[in-house]
Amino acid sequence: MAGASVLVVEDDPVIGAELSEALDVNGYAATLATDGQAAIERAQSAAPDLVLLDLGLPDLDGVVVCRKIRLAVPEAVIVVLTARTEELDVVVALDAGADDYLTKPFRLAELMARLRAHMRRQAVIPQERMLTVGALRLDLAARRAFLDGTELALRPKEFDLLAVLAGKAGEVVTREDLMDQVWDENWFGSTKTLDVHVFALRRKLEEPRVEGGAPRITTVRGRGYRFEQ
Structure with missing residues (x-):
C-alpha cells in the first residue's frame, strides 16, 4: 500500500x-x-x-x-x-x-x-456473508468469530486462517494454500509463522465450553491441516 x-x-x-x-x-x-x-x-x-x-x-x-x-x-x-x-x-x-x-x-x-x-x-475486502460450521459461526464482513455463542478474541491472521480452514471443513488444506490465501502468494521467507498461528488458534478454540465438543484443527503430516467439527 x-x-x-x-x-x-x-x-x-x-x-x-x-x-x-x-x-x-x-x-x-x-x-x-x-x-x-x-x-x-x-x-x-x-x-x-x-x-x-x-x-x-x-x-x-x-x-x-x-x-x-x-x-x-x-x-x-x-x-x-x-x-x-x-x-x-x-x-x-x-x-x-x-x-x-x-x-x-x-x-x-x-x-x-x-x-x-x-x-x-x-486491502482485500471480505465477502459479506456468514459461514457456519457446527458450533462455529463466522461473520466474514464484520470479521467476528463465535463458538457456541461465545465470541473468540482472534487476531487478524488467526481469523483469516480460521475462515480458510472452516470454509473447507473436513478437507485437507495444504500449507502452500494456507500461505497463499492467508499471507500472500508471493510470501518471502519462512512458513514457521503458520505453525505458530495454528498453535495459538487451537488454544483459543479449546477454551470455550462447547456443547458436543469443540472443533479441532488436525495436522495432516506432510500435507497441511484439516478443520474438523
Missing part, C-alpha cells in the same frame, strides 16, 4: 534511523519511537497502518507494548522484531496481538517483502 504509515519502535537510534530511511525509500511514511511509552502514545495519536516493534525495549516489556498498541489500533499490522529465539517468546508475542515476527538479524529485502504481503492482504 503506497504511502502506508509505519511506526518503527527501536531503542537503538542507528538501527531505527536505518529502518526509517529504508521504509521512506520504499514509499512508506515512517516515524520512530525509541521506547515503549513513546510507541504507545504515538500509536494512540497517529493510528499507524503498520508497526515494526522491537521486543527488547529499555522501559517496558515489548510484549506489554504490543498488547497496548493492539488495543489502541485494532486494524494495524504488527510485526515484532526480536533477537529472542525461543518459540514460547514468539507465541507470547503473537498472543499479545502481533501478526508476524522476524528474528534478528534479518535481511532488509525480506522485511520489505513481508510488509508488502501484509498490506496486500489487508
Whole structure:
C-alpha cells in the first residue's frame, strides 16, 4: 500500500534511523519511537497502518507494548522484531496481538517483502456473508468469530486462517494454500509463522465450553491441516 504509515519502535537510534530511511525509500511514511511509552502514545495519536516493534525495549516489556498498541489500533499490522529465539517468546508475542515476527538479524529485502504481503492482504475486502460450521459461526464482513455463542478474541491472521480452514471443513488444506490465501502468494521467507498461528488458534478454540465438543484443527503430516467439527 503506497504511502502506508509505519511506526518503527527501536531503542537503538542507528538501527531505527536505518529502518526509517529504508521504509521512506520504499514509499512508506515512517516515524520512530525509541521506547515503549513513546510507541504507545504515538500509536494512540497517529493510528499507524503498520508497526515494526522491537521486543527488547529499555522501559517496558515489548510484549506489554504490543498488547497496548493492539488495543489502541485494532486494524494495524504488527510485526515484532526480536533477537529472542525461543518459540514460547514468539507465541507470547503473537498472543499479545502481533501478526508476524522476524528474528534478528534479518535481511532488509525480506522485511520489505513481508510488509508488502501484509498490506496486500489487508486491502482485500471480505465477502459479506456468514459461514457456519457446527458450533462455529463466522461473520466474514464484520470479521467476528463465535463458538457456541461465545465470541473468540482472534487476531487478524488467526481469523483469516480460521475462515480458510472452516470454509473447507473436513478437507485437507495444504500449507502452500494456507500461505497463499492467508499471507500472500508471493510470501518471502519462512512458513514457521503458520505453525505458530495454528498453535495459538487451537488454544483459543479449546477454551470455550462447547456443547458436543469443540472443533479441532488436525495436522495432516506432510500435507497441511484439516478443520474438523
